[in-house]
Amino acid sequence: MIALAYWVQSLLRVLGGTVAVLLPAGTIVYLFLFKMMSFMQSRLGPMEAGPYGSLQLFAEVGKWLQKEDIAPERADKRIFRIAPLLVLVSTFLLVAVVPFGPDAYFTNFDAGVFYMLAVSSVSTLGILIAGWSSANKYSLLGGLRAAGQLIAYELPMVLSVLGVVIQAGTMNLQSIVMQQNAGSIFGWDGIGNPFILTQFVGFLIFMISVQAELTQTPFDMPIAESELVSGYMTEYSGFRFLIFFIAEFATAGVFALIASVLFLGGWGIPFSWFGWDSVGSIDNWMNVGGPLIMVTKMVVLSGIIMWVRFSYPRMREDQLQRFAWKVLVPLSLLNIMATAILKVVF
């Protein structure tokens, strides 16, 4: 390990945080929203800006930045302007605990899982005040739907993560990564012990909840372009809409990162491949290789999120509430019980 001065470390972390939020957002928007969606619909998507439309993203950002920043006449203007920032802040807070390598993390503390679940609901506040302050009935309906939905799906998400926490015996995300990569399946350590194998039900529930937390189809009732005309975002334009947009896809990326940390072994590769046995013995290049591995996993997971989004119609509000409370919550409770019993037995 190399020792860096505190200010260098801090600078690196701030820069890294920005990159860790914007890069997934950009990747997801270009790879999936522009390209994968187009291919799934037998078209090519943006092709004019840059090779294969790769610079389209910058064109879009430029377009949004040029637009006038409009607030409706009767809106609660101060709150109206703050709302998108609050949603984006939630994303930045979320990325803070995600470990990208043995030393490449922003902060590493023992209540990582707890913190992550707590800050992920900050965006709910932003969405609710965006819906309320817009002085628009569609926005209001969208904001209320979003609040109801995000709270409903917070619970199965927490409960599904609990399974992992019980199995790992820690709430520190870094330790969870270590355990998965250093672990073994009945003595065979060829692929470590990623929790997706033992916690598959938890993984499914987590991914469904993520889909709902991100308000992606089939859980996009709060946005619902065809009925609520984008719900709480109806009145936003210009860079405030852009912030909502970035936050939506950045959060998708960050949640995919967290899912890969919790269930897929995070930044690590099975330690047995290189004969590492403790944190100290991990080679330094993992601080560069780790983030790349994370991004790969993030792309795969967010690809699945987007694939589902482009294929399904949306559920009605009461149906998705029923699904959360009557299916996901009992299922995740059962999962916790089974995990706890097995933990005691083995």
Place this chain on the structure above:
Amino acid sequence: MSDETLALPGDALREGVVDALRSALGADLLDSLIKPNDDVWVRVATSAWRTAGEVLRDTVGCDYFAFLSAIDWMPSPYGKSEDDPTEPAPEVDLTVRQGYCGGDTRLQVFARVTNTTKHFGVTIKADVPDDHPAVASWIPVYAGANWHEREAHEMFGIGFDGHPDLRNMYLPTDFEGHPLRKDFPLLARMVKPWPGIADVEPLPGGDDEEGGE
């Protein structure tokens, strides 16, 4: 597909319609016309308009409501606006001539209902009095008549007694006039000169004799 549904309507069925209406309405059935292998028209008295609808629905079995509308039988005083302004305006014959089953008034309401099991339809007409243009509403008979009566009201100025809500459907609330009446000019054709007027400049010599072959 059973053979029964395939059977296409015969004229016997149409005569049955007229007979049923005659026995129910008596003298209020003013006129009827059956075109063989085609269709049937009946005209009932204004006062029997709603009763006739009920008879059609309950006795004749016309459960399906196709439409309700009106006709203004007065020829348009404006023509097609395709006249040469340099020539004297052509004479317009404004005598009112009604269509099938005759009639006494300028405005007539007519509707069409269909029997969906025996596959035949009836066109039914009634005169609308000139001094008090109103007939009974068909909403209690066919609920779907609601919008059609609103449309006829705003387009022809015909009232429908018993209609709960004769608001304008298409036009602004303060619109004046009834567009589908023939004496309502079609402004789109009035404000623009007709381009079909021959505009050929004669030879400077000015002889009108046709040359060539």
Place this chain on the structure above:
Amino acid sequence: MPSKLPKPKVPGLLKGLGVTARTFAETVKPKKMGGGAATVQYPHEKESPPIRARGVIALREDNCTACMLCARSCPDWCIFIEAHKDLAPPRRAGGAPRKVNKLDRFDIDYALCMYCGICVEVCPFDALFWSPEYEYSEPKIADLLHDKTKLGEWMETVPEAPALEAGAEKKKGK
């Protein structure tokens, strides 16, 4: 209560994912292997409209006699014709010079035209034709009024009438 549906072998949710994945694969597949997108990258590649496509009306000025039939049958009143009488050389040697109508103005307002084709159909002298040309948009709506020179230029793009399907009756005359 809604009636029962047959239970599918594969859950519909998975089938849906399958359909999008299949389309994805088909679009990514190279053109040579029968794949590719259904769309055309317009300014770079162009689709060719069918022969009969009603793109724009072309005018053969020599054939027009300013008989006004087209202007009168136009539902939108979008054809404007002005003409003057002129002398033309006789058809037979030694005949008297013919008097013909020479066009001064033949304008079609494409902002009004609804491409119904009635004018082309009623023209008794074969002066109007349909051309499949479609790239003549203008930034200003007033510029869509095209005069006889422009309409004449489009004559070059008028294709031959297509052969008819088997069983069609041969056209008499013409």
Place this chain on the structure above:
Amino acid sequence: MTDLADRQKLSYIAAQAADARLNVELETEGMTLNIGPQHPATHGTLRIIVRLDGEQVVWAEPSAGYMHRGYEKLTEVRTFPQVTALINRIDWLGSFANEVPFILAAEKLMEIEAPPRAQYIRTILFELSRIANVSLFLGDLGVQLGAVTPVFFAFRDREYVLNLIEAATGGRFHPNFDRIGGLKDDLPAGWLAETKQVMKRLRGFCDEIEDLLFGNEIFQSRLRGIGVIPADVAKQYGLSGANLRASGVDWDLRRDQNLPMAWDKADWKVITHPDGDSFARCWVRLQEVRESTKIVDQLCDSLPSGPIMAKVPRIIKVPEGEAWVSTENPLGEMGYYVVSKGDLGPFRVKIRSASFNNISIVPWVLRGVYVPDVISILASLYFILGDIDR
């Protein structure tokens, strides 16, 4: 027969009472929401005023007329060929089907009939316009329910049908191909073979939509049991087409009428569904596209040879009289009541368009549903603005 007006009144009173009770007991206030005139669910400019209690609709009222073009007045100053060009624009997705009943009505008054080959080609083009129209409905249905992909499939495969229509008639959307006495032109060479190819493709499209949408459990739970219209109500409101057949009424004007068209020359089924809910309406339409492709295939095979135009004078004057002809258009029963006074143009044309009746049931059917269901019910009723307002 149940007295519908009474039932309507009672349900209205009940809804009002419920609203009032809520207002008193819970001190809530209803909210009036304008869906439209500019709203993605109204595909055009229809405005629906709904009064909401939370997300539940207490009262709904469509307000049409934002696209009223006064076609009935315009027909009075036009000649018969000009009217044909005009009425193309009523239901703009299935234009050719709009021309047919009008031309048939005029032919009825003139007592002429198109030659068999023209009848066949008319029927083929009629069904093609149904396919083009309804396939777009199937895609749009997905968008209304939040699935973004089906609409692109619909546009992709409808394009092939539009290309066929364009190759035959010259117009993609507005063919203006039907003439009194026959057709404007015969088909171009190679058209029939291509049509059969496209029909095969369209059947594939139907399978795709079935897999992607109709088989999807979320889709089913969104539509089944929602917006149920019983058969007697449907008939009283004059609902037609798939909306009526989805309520279990076996009534198809293609079969149940003696028109000089070629539907009876092909073997096909009338699709009905007993449920009367939104799913039934959409399902019936999907199956009807399949049946239409079958009709087109069979008629392409058995297309007779011969002329395509009956003997008609060059300048058409339709004799005095009245005629009503309606056909089973993509949206439902589309009919024209043509009154002629022996002139170049009609004296009065009453246009009976399907969507006008189909949408007039909206106040009845929307009461008590949730906001998302408003959208799905409107989508399943399937209206086209030009067809409502004319």
